[in-house]
Amino acid sequence: MIKTASLKVSMLTIQFLTAIVGIICLGALPGLFNGLSIDLNGYLQTIKELTIKLTSPLSLTYSVNHQVSRPLFPEILIRYKESLMIFIGALLLSLIIALVIVYLMFLYQKVNVVVKKSFIILESLPDVLIIMIVQLLVVWFLKKTNILLVNIAAAGDQKVRALPIICLSIPTTIMFIKLLSLRVEEEILKEYALFANAKGINRIGVFFKHILRNVLLSFFFFTKTNIWFMLSNLYIIEYFFNSIGIFIFLKDYNTIEIFTVSLLLIYIPIFLYIQIFNLFTSKLIKEVS
Amino acid sequence: MWGLFFKQKKVWVGLLFLITLVTLSIGNTVVNDGEIKRVSFLYDDKGQLMGAPFPPSTEFLLGSDRKGYDLMHLVIEGAKWTIGVGVLITVLRIVLGLIFSIILERTPSKLFKVIEAFFDSFSVVPLTMIAYFVLQHVLVFANGSTPDPFHERVGFEIIILTLFAVPTISFYLTNEIKLLFKNEFVGAARVLGGQKSHIFKKHIAPHLFPIILILFMQQFIQVLFILVHLGVLKVFFGGTIVFFDGDIDSVTHEWTGLLGMYYLSFTTHPWIPLVPIIFFTLTIVSSNLILSGIKKSYEQSKIKPFKKNLYTSNIKRQNKEFSFQPIKMNLSKYR
Numbered sequence: 001m002i003k004t005a006s007l008k009v010s011m012l013t014i015q016f017l018t019a020i021v022g023i024i025c026l027g028a029l030p031g032l033f034n035g036l037s038i039d040l041n042g043y044l045q046t047i048k049e050l051t052i053k054l055t056s057p058l059s060l061t062y063s064v065n066h067q068v069s070r071p072l073f074p075e076i077l078i079r080y081k082e083s084l085m086i087f088i089g090a091l092l093l094s095l096i097i098a099l100v101i102v103y104l105m106f107l108y109q110k111v112n113v114v115v116k117k118s119f120i121i122l123e124s125l126p127d128v129l130i131i132m133i134v135q136l137l138v139v140w141f142l143k144k145t146n147i148l149l150v151n152i153a154a155a156g157d158q159k160v161r162a163l164p165i166i167c168l169s170i171p172t173t174i175m176f177i178k179l180l181s182l183r184v185e186e187e188i189l190k191e192y193a194l195f196a197n198a199k200g201i202n203r204i205g206v207f208f209k210h211i212l213r214n215v216l217l218s219f220f221f222f223t224k225t226n227i228w229f230m231l232s233n234l235y236i237i238e239y240f241f242n243s244i245g246i247f248i249f250l251k252d253y254n255t256i257e258i259f260t261v262s263l264l265l266i267y268i269p270i271f272l273y274i275q276i277f278n279l280f281t282s283k284l285i286k287e288v289s
Numbered sequence: 290m291w292g293l294f295f296k297q298k299k300v301w302v303g304l305l306f307l308i309t310l311v312t313l314s315i316g317n318t319v320v321n322d323g324e325i326k327r328v329s330f331l332y333d334d335k336g337q338l339m340g341a342p343f344p345p346s347t348e349f350l351l352g353s354d355r356k357g358y359d360l361m362h363l364v365i366e367g368a369k370w371t372i373g374v375g376v377l378i379t380v381l382r383i384v385l386g387l388i389f390s391i392i393l394e395r396t397p398s399k400l401f402k403v404i405e406a407f408f409d410s411f412s413v414v415p416l417t418m419i420a421y422f423v424l425q426h427v428l429v430f431a432n433g434s435t436p437d438p439f440h441e442r443v444g445f446e447i448i449i450l451t452l453f454a455v456p457t458i459s460f461y462l463t464n465e466i467k468l469l470f471k472n473e474f475v476g477a478a479r480v481l482g483g484q485k486s487h488i489f490k491k492h493i494a495p496h497l498f499p500i501i502l503i504l505f506m507q508q509f510i511q512v513l514f515i516l517v518h519l520g521v522l523k524v525f526f527g528g529t530i531v532f533f534d535g536d537i538d539s540v541t542h543e544w545t546g547l548l549g550m551y552y553l554s555f556t557t558h559p560w561i562p563l564v565p566i567i568f569f570t571l572t573i574v575s576s577n578l579i580l581s582g583i584k585k586s587y588e589q590s591k592i593k594p595f596k597k598n599l600y601t602s603n604i605k606r607q608n609k610e611f612s613f614q615p616i617k618m619n620l621s622k623y624r
Contacts, residue, residue: 033423
């Protein structure tokens with residue numbers, strides 16, 4: 001038991017370290033290209049310098065207009081927190097909306113048919129189009145009624161959160177509905193659901209007490225594709241709303257060090273989340289499926 | 290598989306849209322020499338002079354941009370670039386991914402795990418971010434003295450957008466190939482003395498083909514999404530790429546350029562950025578229609594023989610005998 005656990009931990013550390021080496025190699029990529037030609041020596045040099053710089057993270061700086069240099073560390077964390085707020089807000093909002101819609105799909109056959117038919121079009125909406133439509137709607141509403149529902153874009157240090165969260169949650173909700181409805185359909189066919197139905201428990205009870213638990217467990221076992229999808233939408237949304245998240249920070253001051261640090265900041269929590277979730281629930285998931 | 294594929298209406302809708310768009314676009318270059326209708330000034334109903342941009346009207350079906358170019362015409366002219374570049378990048382991605390996955394399939398599992406961990410960040414971090422970062426750095430270098438020639442910049446962008454997706458694709462394909470190798474018929478072929486290359490050609494490849502087809506459409510859609518993102522971030526294909534204090538213009542009239550140039554003014558002239566983005570959406574919708582058509586016919590082709598042999602024959606026979614009449618049973622022999 002202890003032996004297998006220690007083996008697992010050592011495997012994980014090896015995975016983690018190689019992933020970090022990968023990120024450093026990725027971050028140093030601009031050193032590989034000298035103009036449009038390839039410069040291998042320069043690349044190795046850049047990797048070396050980058051690693052040395054990363055060993056003392058507190059001394060890293062970023063410069064505004066190549067003049068003033070400020071310490072990177074508290075600043076990037078503040079930006080990071082802002083992105084995280086939007087990400088988590090959108091995640092929770094879209095999860096709630098998706099659950100409600102999936103529940104309606106479960107109850108009424110009509111909703112089920114309509115939602116499924118519109119999937120192909122809904123899925124294909126680029127996030128840029130969604131953002132534009134939402135912004136146009138807010139402006140149109142402002143012109144009609146003179147009430148500004150939510151702030152459209154940030155100026156200076158102002159924070160906009162409501163609209164980015166709404167915009168991010170629209171494509172995410174569509175994706176969640178697709179995943180959840182597929183899972184619910186799988187679960188309904190299983191014997192325990194049939195048994196609960198046969199015992200006379202009403203549909204609401206079956207859904208919330210039995211099906212939802214199993215669905216959510218496998219749902220929170222996020223695949224990387226979902227996170228990837230959400231993050232790439234978040235990148236564009238931050239750019240559109242000029243919010244002060246980490247992606248905009250990265251775009252404005254894109255030096256090699258800042259890129260690598262932000263990559264690490266984004267990657268490490270996701271890696272930990274997936275691994276820890278894997279560790280604790282792999283048994284449960286096996287039992288369910 | 291193909292019989293069912295072409296029987297679906299949605300597939301035809303998607304195919305027709307894409308084919309018409311590309312044919313019109315190529316036709317415009319061949320017949321019309323790539324000329325685009327341009328009107329700088331117009332008289333409105335009251336006889337007053339109006340300058341471009343014009344909103345959608347009978348004269349301009351989708352309106353015009355600020356230089357007076359007809360947007361409908363522009364979008365059609367640009368279609369072949371955008372769709373062509375998308376297809377090119379997708380093909381390159383799949384070919385490279387397939388080559389690497391065949392190599393990776395043969396590497397020992399411990400080494401494979403290390404390689405997978407090395408490229409793990411690629412599957413989490415948005416490709417737009419990486420592509421923008423790398424491209425921008427290169428462009429800053431190129432901007433110093435003289436910009437590199439057009440075809441080199443485009444080639445570089447294509448290479449970047451291809452290479453960064455290859456790891457994820459090849460890991461996916463490796464796992465699919467590994468699953469296929471676990472099939473019983475592969476074991477049978479091996480027992481009969483088939484070499485690995487023979488098994489791959491004769492037994493794996495036919496099963497891999499539909500998977501690659503589905504992957505192709507998915508990747509095509511993903512490439513279109515990334516092109517939209519890069520367009521918004523002002524990194525265009527073919528045209529001028531971010532110059533610090535110069536005009537931003539797209540030489541080839543491809544869609545991302547239109548989008549990137551005008552999206553900032555979309556509250557005042559909403560139709561200008563909306564036209565290219567709607568055409569993007571239509572392209573993605575039709576690709577999705579084709580994709581779901583492929584998926585459906587693939588699943589059907591998998592299920593078919595199984596159903597016929599096992600179930601239907603038995604069920605039919607029972608149905609004939611069934612009736613609501615009370616059954617007369619001779620119980621005497623049980624007594």
